Amino acid sequence: MRLRIPLLLALAATAGAAHVGSPDVFHEGNAGPYRLLVTIRPPVVIPGVAEIEIRSSSSGVRELRITPLPMTGVGAKFAPTPDLTRRSIQDPQYFTGSFWMMAFGSWQVRIQADGAQGKGELSVPVPALAFRTEGMQMSLGAALVGLMIFLSLGAVSIVAAGAREGQLEPGVAPAAAQFRSGRRAAAATAVVVAAILYLGNRWWNAEAGQYARYIYKPLQISPSLEADGRLLLRIQDPGWFAARRIDDFIPDHGHLMHLFLIRLPEMERMWHLHPVQIESGLFAHELPALPAGRYQVFADIVHKSGLGETMAAELDLPPLAGKPLTGDDSTGEAPPLSKADHSSTVARLAGGRMVWERDAGPLRTKRATWFRFRVDDNKGAPAKDLELYMGMPGHAAFVRADRSVFAHLHPSGSVPMAALGLTQPENPHAGHAMEAALPPVVSFPYGFPQPGDYRIFVQIKRAGRVETAAFDARVEN
């Protein structure tokens, strides 16, 4: 019998689909000849309205039209009428719009560009998930209750008046019998009104309960350590849509799962690993050498519908001798979080350094920003030996200090590459860089969802070796 050490501490999953606590979608891509940076803010309820902001870094774009449609299935065949975005008067390369997302699941927004250089099209995957039920503001609740009481009393009074005087000939005053009749009618109506209110309340609760079932619940992951040092990751569905499966994952730049292990509480070490699926809903990985302690787990997967999910958990580990890192697995170090320098823009690498080319001024929430990182060699010159790491010039993980936010980004943005591939089935390398020689600067479009302190891990590959740099950011509202 195999020894299994139960190490799970908590299943602290929070909503965020392909990320945790970071529902906005950021994507840079080409709509034909035009380079567009797209920001999509999905609604928190479905059906609901998503907001879209598009900045063109190419000149000559005259108009942009947007069309939301499901990523796959019959609904992906017929598109609704495209909507024209609004062009900013102050900034003619900045466009805004909104669109309805009517059903849960994996959607895409098709952007059709037209301008001086002709036409082009870009599709951006976006998940449609309900994250919460809005409460009712006290003032609105009070007003509605007041009106409900008014209407209830009004109904009782009207029926009473009808019974009392409605059948009297004009000019005839009601007698005692009519008053009695009116009172009886009022009592009966009060009972009916009370019954209607009671049944209405039950109906409302039933509707709210039904909707609550649609509120997104991420897959749960239970990590455990085998005696031989293997990490087992069991995935469970906490119940959401029956159509969601745990055996339909598709490779995202070559791997079914991207696992981030971050040492707690100081986040001074991180590992980017790629467990393999050994059976439906069960992944395993030979862990590398790890110091004892508590770890945060973030595990990214992508369903075949294109819907990406991030599972979160914590686990305690004993000291492990482990196996050497192989394949695309990588690790990195950073200063302890308690000694974070939020103004530092330089991180040391094994062969040089990485410089965060940061704009002056504070970082703000909800603002699509280019995070640019330049790699210098040992002599301080821009590095010329960058290579693709899993098909990308770089990978970044943005983690809030309290781990309520986690986003795994690529230079094309926050969209899983596997989902992007579904929007462009004719191009299996959609979103992946194919250049042989890479520039020394790697950049990621992103916007912080909430204020606070963040740690940014940036991973690049040079001369066959993955290097990781860490930066700290303080974000204001």
Add this chain to the structure above:
Amino acid sequence: MAQSASIPAIEAARAGEGAAEATERVPWYIWGGVVAVTSAVVGAHWDISWHQSIGRDTFWTPAHIAIYLCGVLAGICSAYLILSTTWGGSRAAWEASVKIWGFRGPLGAFICAWGGIAMLVSAPYDDWWHNAYGLDVKILSPPHLVLGLGLGAVRLGFLILILGCMNRARDEARRKWVWLFLYVGALFVVGVLILIMEHSARSLMHTARFYLLVATAVPFVLATIGRASGFRWASTVLAGVYTALLMLLVWILPLFSAEPKLGPVYQQVTRFIPPEFPLLILAPAVALDWLWPRLGGWNKWLQSAVTGPVFVASFLAVQWPFASFLMLPLARNWFFGAHYFGYFIEPSSAYAQHQFLPAEPPGEFWTVMAWALGGAIVTTRLGLGLGEWMRRIRR
């Protein structure tokens, strides 16, 4: 009739004369009411068609404006009637009024006002509902029911206003009031069938639940309006107006272009999608009009006990085979409109495949049918009672 304390005889006579004179011609607020209830019913069907064809709407779509117009006209008419009766100084109006919370006015005006306020209340409630649970893609939701109650109350208010005048009018004048009353009553039938529209699609027409719904909803309105009007062929007129209006919608709406502005789009839509072909309630309506005079002296429960089965049997006899016909290619044309599908109808659904959803298992089917029979009997009894009561309305 219960005893009443009379005011001095001369004043009573004058009041009666004034009221009678007031019923000779149809006042502007009654015409306003007729426009209001027509606008609401057409607006509701237009709005449903809008959601099936275009999907996305705003506060200011023409269909919404048609619905709001009902509330606005109800507000204007009822405010005028209540304020002018309370402070206007017309003795005839004062004497043909009821008193509520210190205000005076015709009973129907208060009901209209209640309906208008309920419509107003439904707006912020519905807005919050969309923010909390998303845009509803169904007709029956709590805020929509509040709106429906408001619209129903406006309809009832104008019906009672007309009824007050009709019941006070003399022979010749009474006839035009009867037709107005029947017309507004017919819009009640249309309104009730809108409420159950989601559960009365043709794929459901071979389930017992469909018959339960129709048998519970329709006989009540037919009995109420029929008995209140005292008109021999009232049910036939009501069902006839409903049938004509729905057929016009089936034929007219697709004449106008429309394209979906929401996804997922499962059906290519280029025209406004009309409602389904009207239910064949004309057949049971004629049967009831033929039947009721023959039950004249009977107790109302006995009348209902006969009416309920006649309604269910006659409706079943025509609607069941007609539903089968609607599934055939023969019905997929402009006349019957069985080929129109909203953009969100999935091609694999039974509805899109022109198929019936499975009926209940035999035991359950006949139990639900028994409930349909019971529902028709009970609602007919309620309708007959209410109709009798309405027949005596004078104010």
